[in-house]
Amino acid sequence: MTPFTFARATSPEDAARLAALEGHRLLGGGTNLVDLMRKGVEHPTTLVDVTALSTEIIETARGGLLIGAATRNTALAAHPLVRTRYPVLSRAILAGASAQIRNMATVAGNILQRSRCAYFNDPAASRCNKRAPGSGCDAREGFNRYHAIIGGSPACISAHPSDMCVALVALDAQVHLLGMTGARTVPLAEFYRLPGDTPQIETVMAPGEIITAIELPPLPVAAxxxxxxxxxxxxxxxxxxxxxxxxxxxxxxxxxxxxxxxxxxxxxxxxxxxxxxxxxxxxxxxxxxxxxxxxxxxxxxxxxxxxxxxxxxxxxxxxxxxxxxxxx
Amino acid sequence: MAISVNGTDIPVPDDPRVSLLDLLRERAHLTGTKVGCNQGACGACTVLLDGERVLSCLTLAVQADGRSVTTIEGLGDGAALHPMQQAFIDHDGFQCGYCTPGQICAAVAMLRELQGGVPSYVTADLAGQGTVTAEEIRERMSGNLCRCGAHNGIVEAILQVAKEQAA
The missing domain is CATH 3.30.390.50 (CO dehydrogenase flavoprotein, C-terminal domain)
Structure with missing residues (x-):
């Protein structure tokens, strides 16, 4: 693992300021990022621990839910209002990973987790346009059982690995973002970019933007x-x-x-x-x-x-x- | 800057690359916690962090600063085995024993989660409480692999402890 320095964000504004700096990456539960660093896929110079940011799940004035970005996956799945009003979300989270990983992983980290494509995760021996743009894609002619059948491109056919996010797009979830120029909200359905010619760019987040919360609208049919x-x-x-x-x-x-x-x-x-x-x-x-x-x-x-x-x-x-x- | 490991303070390492797993084994010399895959796929490194089960291979030691870690060495009361340890012996919940410390730590926390109302993917009624069944245990313990195939004994051991706790 490449040496790095460790910092802790004390507020969302602090996290956004640090996230804008060269080589800085945000660290939640670390279940994906630490693994990618050990494999040599990611090489941050500084990790910014954001687990002290909001872990609150609160009811909004319009009857939805606002979920803090650092909420652990287990806490969201087990929340009484999620279980009764949005059972699809509980069930999706509980279908993912293991109990240990759900205890560690944050909601924002789940949204920003990276590809589990075997070639993306193998910098020593595989070509991957997402990891090394322009190097080629070994999945197209290789082992692609877990890969996308729709929305992919000649450059990349990696499938998004999250279960939670499938439920969130069905529920019309909104992603609350904070950057140096202010806050904005993006529907999760419009948050991810399809790979096209630039599979290394995965979301519409601007450099230095961070996720502060996820908002679920009131949705009676979700019961x-x-x-x-x-x-x-x-x-x-x-x-x-x-x-x-x-x-x-x-x-x-x-x-x-x-x-x-x-x-x-x-x-x-x-x-x-x-x-x-x-x-x-x-x-x-x-x-x-x-x-x-x-x-x-x-x-x-x-x-x-x-x-x-x-x-x-x-x-x-x-x-x-x-x-x-x-x-x- | 210290991590409480089984009640003893261990200094947080200067190098943030040190995982909680390496801290436990190489610096605290608590080798009960095992290195399996070292990538979050097997559960052999499972420990309790502030009472919750986590993977020590994917936890940076620096993230455990100021927190409390319980490993297999700290689960029992002095020389007395924890009931889960005894139940694994009673039911042959292992063969080679390599995954066992992780299995036992995970099982102890798993029963607490189940009894505390945390649902699982196989809990039929999400609005209600999960029950201690073999199906629930298998789903909730799926993050701990046993290549010897001792899963039947592991499930029986956990069922025994749950029954003892309910009595």
């Missing part, structure tokens, strides 16, 4: 929501495909629907096309398959991950059938 994750072992593995859904049915037709996917794209994938196609109709296998065909029309699967097209369709059917109580 009926769920998260299902399909993976290579029953627990403690990244998603092949995951589905976050909130649904409401009246007189046999979907009146409200939020649908998002993990494991298939470089960012948590909100399925707006599928939502539009399904709203106002019944939950049947045929309807969900047709909606998913529309959603994944632009998919460009590869040798190792083409199975995800069918897996995503079928997992969507299963989750929506469970949520709405129909046999699709």
């Amino acid at each position: 009926r929501s769920d998260y299902r994750k399909v993976r290579d072992r029953a627990s403690y593995a990244f998603a092949l495909v995951s589905v976050a859904a909130c649904a409401s049915v009246q007189d046999g037709v979907l009146t409200e629907l939020r649908l998002a996917f993990g494991g298939i794209a470089p960012k948590p994938w909100r399925a707006l096309h599928a939502e539009q196609a399904l709203l106002g109709g019944p939950v049947t296998r045929e309807a969900v398959f047709a909606a998913m065909d529309l959603e994944l029309a632009e998919a460009a699967p590869l040798a190792g991950n083409a199975f995800k097209l069918e897996l995503a369709r079928r997992t969507a059917v299963a989750v929506l059938a469970d949520l709405t109580g129909v046999t699709a």
Whole structure:
């Protein structure tokens, strides 16, 4: 590990000031960053510990929730209001990593975690445009079982690894940012950039901006929501495909629907096309398959991950059938 | 600038690269905590930080400054084994023993989490309380791998301790 100095941020403003400095990186639980430093993927000159920033979860005036950036994943998943009003979020967090890692990891760190692509994580022997821009991509012709089928580019097909963020995009979460020029709010759905020609640029954050909080809007339909994750072992593995859904049915037709996917794209994938196609109709296998065909029309699967097209369709059917109580 | 390890103060290292795991093994000479993968994938390095289970390989020692660490060496009361240690012996919850300190530390904290109302991915009713079942234990202990395959004994050991605590 390259030598570095260690600092502690005492306030959000202090963290933003330090984050703007060359070579400075923010440290939450360290579950991803410390590992990347040990592997030689990341080489910060200074780590700024931000775990003393807000860990509060408070109800907003409009009836949503404001979640401090340093809140630990376990604390968010276990919060009574999250469990009752946004169960999809609890379930998604609990589907990720292990209990030890969830105890350590922060909410902002989860959002800003980096790719688990084997080639990104192997600086000694692999080419990766995200780690070393212009060097090439070994995943495209290599082991791409865990990679994106939609939203990728010739330069990068890395899939976003977070479970929590799949639920957050389904819930229309907002990211509160603070920089030297002030504060702003960005929907999580618009927070990540698709890789294009610059896979090393992963978010819309400006240099020196930090995440201070995540805001959930009031969303009654979220009380009926769920998260299902399909993976290579029953627990403690990244998603092949995951589905976050909130649904409401009246007189046999979907009146409200939020649908998002993990494991298939470089960012948590909100399925707006599928939502539009399904709203106002019944939950049947045929309807969900047709909606998913529309959603994944632009998919460009590869040798190792083409199975995800069918897996995503079928997992969507299963989750929506469970949520709405129909046999699709 | 000190970390309380099993009640003894250990100075925080000058070099921030030192992990909590290396501090425990190389500086405090507490070698019960094991180095497995050293990348957060196996759970062998699990210790309790302020009572919560964490991975000491991915925790920088400097981040534990002013906090309290309990390792396998500090779990029992003097020479007396912790009930979880005894239960692992009773149920053959190990073979080679390498993952065992991490398993036992994780199991002690896991029961506290379960009894404190923290849900898991397999908890059916998120609004309610999880129950101590083999399914819950398997899910909640999934961060601790055992390459010998002693998982059945580990689950039985934890079920025994939960039953003793409830009695």
